[in-house]
Each structure stands twice: as structure tokens, then as C-alpha cells.
Amino acid sequence: MRVRWNSLGGTLLKETELMRKLELSQIKKQIEVLTTFLPDLIVRLPQKELQEVHHFVGVLLFADVSGFTPLCEKYNKTGKGGIYRLTATLNAYIGAIVEVIYFYGGDVLKFSGDAFLAMWKAEPDHCLYRVIHEVIVCALFIQQTLGCFETEVNVLLKVKLAISCGNMTFSVIGDEDNKHYVILGAAINDVKAAEHASVSGDVVIAPTAWGHVAEESYDVTYTEGGNVKVWRCLYKPTEKAKKDYYDQKYIIVQKLCEKHINHRNTLHATKKFEDTLTDSKITDRFVRSLPEREVMKIASQKWIAADMKPFIIKPVQEQIEEKQPLEYLTEMREVTIQFINIVPKTFYEPKLVVMVNSAYQIVCSIVCKLLGVVNKVSLFDKDAMMLVLFGLRGIKHELESQNALMSGFKIRKAVSRLEGVKSVSVGVTNGLVYCGVVGHPLRREYTVIGGSVNKAARMMCAFENKVTCDYKTYKNSKLSSYYFQMQSAVKLKGIEDAGHIFEYNEDFEETIQYQQHTTPLIGREDEISFVYEVIHHPEKVNDYKGICFYGKQKIGKSRVLQESLIHSVSQGHAVASADLSGNFLRPYFCISLLYKQLYDAKANVNSGEADSIKDLPPDIWNLNEILQKSNFEARTRKAKIINIFRRICSSSKTRITVIFVDKVQYIDVRSLEVIEEVLKEKSLRFFSAGHFEEDNWDIQWKLSLSEHIKMLEMDPLMPDDIPALACQMLKIRGIPKKLVSLLTKTCEGRPGWVQSCLLRLVNNGCLEIKYVAKEDEDNDKYIFPDAELLHERYIDIRRKESGERKILWSVAQLSDNFKDQSEELTLAAISLDLFDSFAPYQQLVIKTGAVLGEIFARSLLFVMLKYPNEQLFANAIMKLYEEDVLDCGTRYVSSGGLLTKKLCCLCFIEDEDILKSRRRSFELPKYAFCKLLHFKNKSLRSIAYELLPANQRKELHSRITDVLENQNNSCPNCLRDDSAAIIKLRTFKQMMQYCINPQTNYGPPATMSEFELSEYKSHGIKDIIREHVRKDIYGDNNTLSAKSKSSSKSTAGTSISSGEPAPDVKPFKRKIWDPTTCFCLEILTRVYADLVYHSERAGHLGKRIFYLMQYGVVLITLREFRDSIPVLTEASELCMRDAKNKNSLISEAFRRLHIGKIHMLLAEATYRLDDTPTAKVHVTICLRQYNIPMLSLKYKLPHFFLNRPNCFNKLRASEVFWDTGARTMMNIDFGICMNLVSCMFASEGQWNLAKLAAERSICLLISANANINLLCDSYSTAIELYNFCGDSHTCERLERCVSRQVLRTYTGNMIIELYAICKLIAIIFQTRIMHGHIRKAIRIGYRAMDLNITIQAYYVQTEVVPILASTLLLVKKIENAVSIIKILYSIGKTVDESALLDYYAFCVELNIETSFLLEPIEACEEFAEKHFEKQINKSVYSNSENKLIVFLHMYHLRNNRWPDALKWKTMIRLDKSEYNSICSIANWMKYTESLLITLVWNIEMKKTYLNLEEKRIEMQLKQCEVAAKKWELFMPRYLHYRAYYSKITGRKRQINTYLKKATKWATKQQNLLEICWISQSKSTWSGGLNFGNDMKEVDWRFADSYSSTEWSQILYALPCNM
Secondary structure (H helix, E strand, O other), X not given: OOOOXXXXXXXXXXXXXXXXXXXXXXXXXXXXXXXXXXOHHHHHOXXXXXXXXXXXXXXXXXXXXXXXXXXXXXXXXXXXXXXXXXXHHHHHHHHHHHHHHHHOOOEXXXXXXXXXXXXXXXXXXXOHHHHHHHHHHHHHHHHHHHOEEEOOOOXXXXXXXXXXXXXXXXXXXXXXXXXXXXXXXXXHHHHHHHHHOOOOOOEEEOHHHHOOOOHHHEEEEEOHHHOEEEEEXXXXXXXXXXXXXXXXXXXXXXXXXXXHHHHHHHHHHHOOOOOOOOOHHHHHHHXXXXXXXXXXXXXXHHOXXXXXXXXXXXXXXXXXXXXXXXXXXOEEXXXXXXXXXXXXXXOOHHHHHHHHHHHHHHHHHHHHHOOEEEEEEEEEOOXXXXXEEEOOOOOOOOOHHHHHHHHHHHHHHHHHOOOOEEEEEEEEEEEEEEEEEEEEOOEEEEEEEOHHHHHHHHHHHHXXXXXXXXXXXXXXXXXXXXXXXXXXOOOOOOOOXXXXXXXXXXXXXXXXXXXXXXXXXXXXXXXXXXXXXXXXXXXXHOOOOEXXXXXXXXXXXXXXXHHHHHHHHHOXXXXXXXXXOOOOOOOOHHHHHHHHHHHHHHOOOOOOOHHHHOOOOOOOOOHHHHHHOOHXXXXXXXXXXXXXXXXXXXXXXXXXXXXXXXXXXXXXXXXXHHHHHHOOOOOEEEEEEEOOOHHHHHHHHHHXXXXXXXXXXXXXXXXXXXXXXXXXXXXXXXXXXHHHHHHHHHHOOOHHHHHHHHHHHHHOOOEEEEEEEOOXXXXXHEEOOOHHXXXXXXXXXXXOOOOOEEEEEEEEEEOOOOOOOHHHHOHHHHHHHHHHOOOHHHHHHHHHHHHHOOEEEHHHHHHHOOOOOHHHHHHHHHHHHHOOOEEEOHHHHOOOOOOEOOOOOXXXXXXXXXXXXXXXXXXXXXXXXXXXXXXXXXXXXXXXXXXXXHHHHHHHHHHXXXXXXXXOOOOHHHHHHOEOEOOOOOOHHXXXXXXXXXXXXXXXXXXXXXXXXXXXXXXXXXXXXXXXXXXXXXOOXXXXXXXXXXXXXXXXXXXXOOOOEEOOOOOOOOEOOOOOOOOXXXXXXXXXXXXXXXXXXXXXXXXXXXXXXXXXXXXXXXXXXXXXXXXXXXXXXXXHHHHOOOOOOOOHHHHHHHHHHHHHHXXXXXXXXXXXXXXXXXXXXXXXXXXXXXXXXXXXXXXXXXXXXXXXXXXXXXXXXXXXXXXXXXXXXXXXXXXXXXXXXXXXXXXXXXHHHHHHHHHHHHHOOOOHHHHHHHHHHHHHHHHHOOOHHHHHHHHHXXXXXXXXXXXXXXXXXXXXXXXXHHHHHHHHHHOOOHHHHHHHHHHHHHHHXXXXXXXXXXXXXXXXXXXXXXXXXXXXXXXXXXXXXXXXXXXXXXXXXHHHHHHHHHHHHHOEEOOOHHHHHHHHHHHHHOOOOOOOOOHHHHHHHHHHHHHHHHOOOHHHHHHHHOOOOOOHHHOXXXXXXXXXXXXXXXXXXXXXXXXXXXXXXXXXXXXXXXXXHHHHHHHHHHOHHHHHHHHHHHHHHHHHHOOXXXXXXXXXHHHXXXXXXXXXXXXXXXXXXXXHHOOOOOOOOOOOOEEHHHHHHOOHHHHHHHOOOOOOOO
């Protein structure tokens, strides 16, 4: 019927009606979507019954799927389709299972990651056994059809199923804003018990359900506990109709399952969608083909959206409200997982429901304030478990780990107070997991899947009644370390290596306690006053911001520092302090201690300054960064550390930062330089004290040169101050004048000596305390100082008879046996007297400890005492602790400061239970078992040392060197984990063996069988990490595969840097090194410093030279090249000085070997410091030791040793070249030297000589059977050289050689080996890309990235990921590129903030190159502006910085925003000398494009200087041509630019020629991006002028919806004139 509207009102009414219908349709659609997140049980309940507790009988089916976690990891690592294919696979599998459950009448109650709980409600009129049979049929179908599902990435998904029945209780919990539901009862416990008794492939029935069915109807197996495994259903002949009925259902449901699988295959095959992530047409057609869910109609009739939303988590709510596809929530995301386990005291269901409801409301109220969401609530194993997520989309917070820990602690405290709660355990982890809505289109839930989720659940169960976290969460939390305690190693189910686990507790006591002294400091009023002026009014004291107190020993320097420190704390200043020791000489050691204290203080939850340090790292010195970063980046470490320390000192606008350093003579030079630089700021004050002697006068000199530090010599106390000081120490009111005279004469006004003298007099019974009346005439014999300076001690006596009051004062009295012999009160006499007071065994401990040094390990002392009785030894340590002879050395290593608890051991004890049992059996305190001891009493140590005979001292020193050198010098954390060592250094014994026999062969010749040779011939670098070095490095054997074990057994392991062979090293099980908690190199620094000291005291010149050299190796490994030079120079001088002696203590072979090695190390150190002339001198001296007649390195190397024999030609050949000659240390050193020579020639541009030296280096190292680190370094140099020269064929041949050499020498026992492999693979990856092998390079890049993640090589990762992401754009793998670049974002936020530069640069590049958008360009520009504000004075920018600038310039240029483009153009600082890396060349190419676009604009504006611009562009294009001819990757883009330039300049004949060549090159390389862009240019340029074409900004999630043709249409069209 046709309706005719004759009025305006009728038209409006019609439009209103249409709008109302549309709105109702949208509301209905919204309710239907919300219903998919709720079970039928909830939807069918009337609104008024929601708050009631419901009881019913039902049957439960629990399904547990295995394989989801490895499936997510496999898709994420391999890049095979990424998240898109993973989601399709998960939904197909889960959807099929859910379809089967609903088909057989069930209701899916919960999804728990990889588990499902379904229920069949038994109505009163239903027979229970029939319902159970229906569930069994359903379970058998799932097992038969989906029990073993193979995915396209070769991961099997398996399922185990359990069935139970019984009475159940169901209840909705929560409040108006947050609701959930729980189901509990005996059936829940039974189904979980049955699931525990099953394995994948089983259908297990609990006894409660089995008792209701007929046994003869099933083929079963009985198991322990009464559980029954069902294999199939059996039907009697009389039950044919029943069998046919279920057979018919089987056919129907099988077709339904096939629909889910076919839908996934269709999505994988087409990947064609327009307005949603999943093709809407395909999905809608698929959903319409499925059976309708009955409750959908009920929901739209009974429910409104507002009542359903409290059951849905916030991110899903927002997505539904905004009418956005739920698939947008699907992603690999780094989130923080919090698992909460609540153990109830009672299992009475009504009380349990009330308790869970209260706990849920508490959890929601706490986590919602901290941006968390409660995702799951379940009651399994009689416990209540909740899963809370932090960091989801829309509610991301950079301090999510901190929020998770703080909320976990609050939850544990609050929930523990509830009635009926026995314990609350919380596990918190952080990691990359799969997040998204998964399931059936009509029944789904938001879930997270990944290893971090499993780990949090295991930690929650393993550590009862604690809040625990993994190391990554601890590091990312930015909280004070005082709140964390490391837990003993526990094996977690299903996790090979859990790493370090910490307990978080805000009630833990702080180590440092500052307490106000009860008496004033005597005689130091001027010093304290000066300190106050420096702190508060530096302008009044010549703008000094620091004081260094120096003077004689025991003059009272430390006491002044303590008093100043306490004052600073009382004034509210930020305070840090360090009490140094001479043993710890690692660079930046002191500043690391101070920074850690400041960071912990500001990270305190009550400090209010947590936000000010959120961008600062928890540690200022990072060993992992040092080992991974290049030498250039290592040079900038000092500037970086200064900047970080300055930021933390000035982080508070209201507080001054005051730092105190006692024994400043031991400060490392690097820390002093940082402090001096930061003292220029107004926010820092520095106070120190030290006793300077001949060996540390350089520190005093450096301090005196500072214009901000006042050197203040402390004078002795005046005689008038001695009485008050003595009364303070003895806590008395008066002191005899005779004693004052004695103290004044003998103690020289030193408070420390006064205290020692008084202590000796008291111990010898020469001094007594008595009381005298105030009015006594004898009081003239005493001196009574001012009462305000003393502890007021008196006795008030009242006589009862007379009421007379009498006051008695405490005074000291010299006893009758006192002899006035002042010589007995010298410091030496006092120390000797103290020594004699100890028992004989304790004296032996003191003597041995005196020889060991100031700080030494308990284990070393134990060995030197020849393994004494443990209880006797512990008793001696306890006594020496109590007598203030020893204290804990850990506080000098950790963040302990000047004031710490007395009689306290801070050492970490791995197994606290074992220690407690030993303490109970011996009845001793913890400090009796201290692991690191500090000899506190220096005077006693000096006396004890002198009491030993000279020959005995030498013998002990010599024995100590043997023990120290051969002990495991790994740090406690690496020993605890049995980690792979960082480095291995040769021993003195090995060196002497070589010197005795220079032709020592360290193992049989390495050969390969014909089978192995043919196996390795065609393989590339991928074999290193794909087959032969196993991916599961945490597994049982992380050395070599079975194919290479035979060769590995005959391969000698060697050390790094020093190049020493280690004979007969057998592969053994090792866990991968954890760089986050390791301080092995710090220990090695201390150990080798001790070895140098002990070898000198033992008079062993050879050992002293050797240990100095090894000490230099450690320093070079730490990239502390400047500090290594004086150490190595001393070793060289000792070698040369002794050479003139006819009766030399060392042999000529020893001298030659060491001089060669020492000068090779000196050459490396000086070369890394850019002192090439000095490095050449050292290389010349080094080569002379190898009998090389070389006079100068200035012009060329003699062909004597470069071209004879021509080994490298053999190495290039198809057969494997092995030198079967003797493998000596000198050959290895020579090979290292030639590699260094190669680098020197390359830096001077002498490429041919550099290549020859690199070839010789490889041959020498192969022939000497060098270790993998040296080989990788040498190969890296050679590959980079040939790559720079554009020789791709030689690079490929070198790559094949790399595979063989790495496989032959890999031991798996040194982490430095894996780092070397990572760095080498990164170089090969870049080489492959630059030569146009895009597909192969991507495969290598993914495996390199996988290995980097496994060994936590984050800094190497920052070099690989940006290049890999950019390469993926070339083949239109947008989703994969975004996925891996997000890894870089995570690294930037948690490890190295410089990675954010690459992240935001890629975001701009993504839009510029592909027209897709990841981050808004405005956000990228805002980040860039903030970053470059801090880089104003920087003359040269890094490649990453230039990339961000160039692409921002290009973005504004393309969008015709000329002022913004000009702003960024002025900041471009490209360096032509860096025209040799893929990043720098890409920057130059993109800059060339900007010049071309600018030229078009200038032509349009008819500028007058066009000729100059054209010449500049031609010059730039010539540079691009040179690069393109060397590296084929850039050839298509260069030819494209050539065609564009021809178009601009009107050379029409050349346009098509260049475009055809560009297309040909791009097709050859499979460079899809360039092919599409060329296609776009062809079609656009034929249409004439198109200037002003704005860039497209399409969301990256739509990238897969575009075919190549469609993609080319949205790419930016290069503007051109007519």
C-alpha cells in the first residue's frame, strides 16, 4: 500500500518512528551480544531472584585443554599469520566444543583460559541417570572428534574430561557495579578430583555419578579412588532405537563441528574483510547456519543492558557500547596477572557463599581504584580463586606491576580479617599473553592465555599466605627493595625454570635505621656548624656543596658523619650513605649503592614521590646492558649514569638530597666523577670522611681539585674535652683527674683511642665505678663536666629518721692494682691485649682472617682452616661478632649505609629451614653463619698479621691464591640456579703447562665424518638455533643436538677475551644465565684484586703478572677500558723490569707469552678509546712476540703473514678446512690481534688490508680451536667488511662457515657464547636484508629474536626488532610487524627507554610507507619534542633519532604542512660517514624523497634557485646509486626515485625505463611494498598534476583486508607537475 504524506508533521512522525525502530533494534542487538557472555542459568533467572541462593541437582562436565600456551607462543614467535590465525584456531576449537555441549543440552558456566565447566541441570521430573548418560555421550563425542586436534603450526590440542553429579549451590555475588556468580557443592570437588586422576584422552566419571548409571552400558576401566574411565557406550539388542537415536545425533553434531573447522579454514584462505577484523559477511553467514541459542529470545524479553553489564568486564563493556567489533580486543599484550587464592576455614555452603561474596566485593573495591579488573572467580579444590588483570586495553597504566603488588597486599590483609578465612595467597606475574574474546559466537568470554598466567597460578599455590611475584614484576614495580625478600627455589608444576621469586610485604623492616644520639657530640661544634651551613646556606660558605673530613685514624671522622646524617634525616632531606671497603673496586660501585638507597626511599609507598621516579631504572649500573651494547654505546655510559643520578637527586622540588660516604679513600674514580658533576646542581650535598695514605693520595688530590668540595682536616680534641668524652663513654658523672691526665698524654686527643684505652682499663680491672655524695670533700680529685653533655646518672637517697636527702653521683675510680705506665695504653698494646683475651681457636681464626683481607667469604676461611668442626667454627664467629671484631660484609656490598643494626647478618640464605635447624641444634644466632665476613677491627687485624712468622704469612698467601683461583667465583644467585658462567678465565697452572711445553695440544684434532660434512654443507646460520642449539634452552640438554654430539666431545672449550683453551670440557646441564640478578663480574673484579694482593705478599712475581693480566681481561669485559690500562701497564712493566735481571724469576717463554697478550689487551683498550696511534704501538710490540718482522702499521701489513699460506681460499671452498697442527695459546692471541688489526685498518679506510687481516684472523682461530666467542667476533668483523664492500657472495660463504664453526665449538656453558651468537646472527640478518634476500632474512630475524628473548638479550633485541619490523612492511606483513614492534615498546618501558625512539619512529614509518596507522602521529611528535628538548647540545644524532626526525619531516611535507616540515628539517643531522648501515642508508633515501617533493613544490611556486636544488638532488641520487649497487635492497627504491626525478624534470622517455627496472628488481626480491607503490605511481603520473594528495591513515587492523591492488590505491601518490 502506498502512503502519501501531505504535511510536514507526518514526515517528522515517520522519521521519528524509523529512528525508534532503529534504536530498539540496536538495543536488542546489544542485549544479544551481552547474552553471549552469560550462561543460560543466569539468563533464565528472574531479576528478583538474582540475589537469592539457589539449590538444585545437576551433572557437571569439566574439560581441560592442553596446548593453548605453546600454541600462542608458537604463533607469536614464528609469525605465521600472527594473532589473526591464532584467534581463528582458538575459536574454531573452543567453538566446536561449546557447540557439542549445547547440542546435548548442556550449559557452559565458565571459561577459565584453557578449561571449561558445563552443567546439565536435572529437573525434578527428569531421571538423573538419563542426564548422566547424555553427558557421557557428549564427552565421548568430544574426545573422539576433538580429543587430538592438530594445528597448522604443529601443536596438538588435547583434552581430558571429567564428570560428576550431586547437589549444587548457585549464587550471584557482588554489588551494583560488579557482579559475578559462583557454583559450589560436593559435585564441584568431585569433578576436580576426577580431572586430577585423568590424562589427555580420558573421560573419567566420579564415583558419585557412576553410582547412578548401569555398569553394563559402558566399556570402562576402574582406577584408584573409585573413579571410572569410560571408553565407549554399549547398547543391548533391545536398545536399537536408543542407539539409532544417538547415532543420528552423532551425524548432526559432527556436521556442526565441521562447520566451525571449515569456517576457520575459510578465514585463513580468504583473509578478506572490509569493516571488521573478521570478514563480517563470512562470519554472519556462518552464525546464521548454527542452531539458535534458546535464551537469546528470553534475554531480549526479560533483561535490559544495564542489568547485564555488571557481569562483563570494563574493556568488553566499552567495546559493546561503542558498537565496535569485539575482535578488536584480540591481541598479544603485556599485562600483569594477579591470582588470588582464598582458603576457607569451613566448607559449610551458606557461610562459604557469604565469605566469597564479601571477599569479592573487597577485591573489586581495591583493584578498581588501581585500574584492575576481576576477570574470573571460581571455587575449585575447596578454595576460592580469583583472576585479576592489570594493563588491559583502555585501562593501561605504566605502573601496573606496582598497582598489582600494592592491591595484592591490601587484599591479603583485608580478606584475611573476614570470618571464616584461613589464608590468602597472591601470585603476581608480568608478561606477554594472548588477550581476547574467545569461544562460540553465541557463548564466549574474555580470557588471557600464556605462560605468565600459568606461572602466577603456580606461584599462588606454592607460597601459602604470601604475596609473591616474579623478577620481571619486581623490576617493573618501581617499588622499594625493602618490601621484597627472595624466596627459596621451588619447583613449579609445568614450569621448567621459574626464575627468582620474591615475597612482597610492606611490613618488612628497613635495614637502615637512623636513631638520634642521646648525648651531644663533644668538641666538634665547628665542624657540625659548618655542615649545617653547607646543607642549608651554601652561599655563605663560598658556595661549597660538600665537605671531605680527613685526618689521623680514630680522630672521630665517622662520628661527625653519623651526626650529620641524623640531622639530615630529622630535617626531612633525602639521605643515602655508604661505608666503603677496599675490596670492591668495580666501576660505579659507590654510586650504585647510593642510587639504590635513594630509589628505595622514593619508591616507598608512603613517600609520596613514587611518580617522580617512574621513568628511572631501579639500578643505575646494568651488567646485561654492558655485555650486549656496542663499544660506542659503552662510551656514553658515563653521561647516561650522570643524567640518571642527577634526575633522582633533583626529583623532589621540596627536599635536598644529601649523601654520605665513609672511608672515601676507597671510592672508585667513576663514582667520584659522577658525584662531582652532579654537585653542580643545587639539589645535592656530599659529605665524606677518609684517612688518606700513600696508595690512595690520588683520591685526596681529586677531591681537593673540586671547587664544590671543602677539604677539612680534623684536629685532635682539646684537653678540656677529654673529661666529658670519657664520662660519656663510661656513662658516669665524674672522672678522676689522674685518669684525665693519663688519657690526655697517651691518646693524642683522638676519641677512638680514648675509647680503646678505657675499654682496656675496664677489662683489666683497673677501673671501677662507684657512687660519691655531691658534698664529699674528696670530690676535688674528680672532674665533673657540664651535665648537659652527659647521661644524667645519680641516686637519690632519703633517710627515714631525719628526712635528709642525699644525691649520689656515679664516678670512675682507679683500682689499687693500676700502674701508671702510659706505654701500656698505646694502640698496639691495647690491640695485643684484646688478642690475648680470646681463646686459642678464636686467635687462629683471627690470624687466618687477617691474612685473607678486609672482606672474605666464610667458605674461604673454612677451607683455609682445613675444614674444622662446624659447631666450633660457628661459635668462634659468633664470639668475634659480639666482640666487634667481625661484622657482616654484605652490607658493604648491598645498600647498607653508615647506620645499621648491630649483630645483624644481611646475607641471603637459600634454604632458611636448614639454617633454622642448624641454629636450633647449635643454639646459635643467624650471624654465626654469616656467609661474607668483614674484619672490622683494623688495628687488631694489623697486630694479628704481624704475629705470624714471615714464612708462614707467605705460605698462607700462596695457598689463598690457589683456593681463590680454583673456587667457583659465581655469585650466589648463579650458584643457586646452576647458571651458565659469564666467562671462563685460564688458570695459572694451565699457563705454566703451556710455558713448559709451547706445543701443548689441548685436545685431539677436530674432524667431521663424511655424513656430518654433507649434512652441514647446504645449511646456513638458521641451523645454529633451529636444530643444533635447541630452542628450549631451559630444557634437559642445552648443548648440541645428537647430530653434533660426537664432534663436541672432541672439542676443547675455551675462555673469552683471553683466548685460553680449557682441556676436556664436557657439555653438562646448565640453566640459562639470569642477567637481572647476577653480579659475577663484580665478584671476579674483587677476586682478581685480591689475587694480585696475595701474590704480591707471597712474593710470587709470575702469579702477580698473570693475575694483573686477568684482572685487565675482566675490566675489558666490563667495557671499563680506561681503568684496565693502568692495571695492564703495571703487568707489562713487571715483565720488562725483571727481564734485565740475570737471575730472573720467570722464564723467557712466560715473558713472551704474557707481553704479547698484555699488549694485545692494551691495544684493544686504547683502540676502543679512539687512541689508534697508541693502539698501533701496542700491536707492534705484540706482533714482535710472534716473531713477525713488522716495523710499522701505518702503510701496509707484510705479505709474510697475510698471504702465506692462502688459507682463506681453502676456507671458501666446498670442503671443510681444518688445520691439524698444534693448537696453542699464542695462535689464539695472534688471531685476536689480527682481528683487532683488521678493525684498525677498516677505521682508516684501508679495506683490502682490513679484509686480509680478517681472513688471517679466522684461519688462526680455527687452527687453534678457539672458542665460539672469539670466532663469532672474527666472523662478525669479516662479514661486516665484505658487506660494506658489497661482496654478497663472500658473505654467504662466510655464513656457511659460521654454521660449521659454531656447531663445532658451542659448549653451552658460557653465557657470553650465546651473546656472541646473538650478535653474529644480527649481523648476518642485516647483511641478508641489505643484499635483497628479504624472505630468508625475515626467517633469520625471527629466530634471532626468539633466541634474544630466551636469553634476555634485550639490548641486542633493540637492534634486530626495528629492522625486522621495517622488513615485514616490504612483504605486507603489517600485523606481524606491529606485533613485534610492541615488544620493543615493552623493552622501552621496562629495560631501555631508548627503545621507545625506534618504536615511535616505526609508527611514523608505518604511516609514511604503508598508509596504515598504529599510534597517532601527534603522539609520536609529542614524544619526539620531549626527547629532543634534552638533546639540544648534541652535535650528532643516532640513526634512530635521525629516522624519527626524517619521517616526521616527511609526514608534514606530504600533508603540505610546510612550517612543521621546516621545523623538523632543521633538526636533521645525518652523518655521511655512517653511510654503511641499513638504518643510515634508509634515512638518506627517505631524505632524498623529501628533496624531490620540495623540488615539485618549488616548481609550482616558480622559485628562482631551482638549478641549485636540481644539482643537489643529482648529487644525492648518485650517492643512492652507489649504495644501491652495493646493496641490492635499495635498488628498487633508487630506480623509483630516478623515475620520479625524470618525471619532475620532464624526461619522459626515462620514466618507463626506470619504472620497469624498479619493478623487475622488486619482483626479484619479492618486495611487495615497492611493487604496489610503483604501480600506484604509474597510474597516478599518467593523470597529470596531483599535488596536494593527502596521506591516508587507515587503522592497521584493516591491513589484511586490502589486496595488493587495493593497497596500491591508498598509498601516497608522489606529487608531480604536468
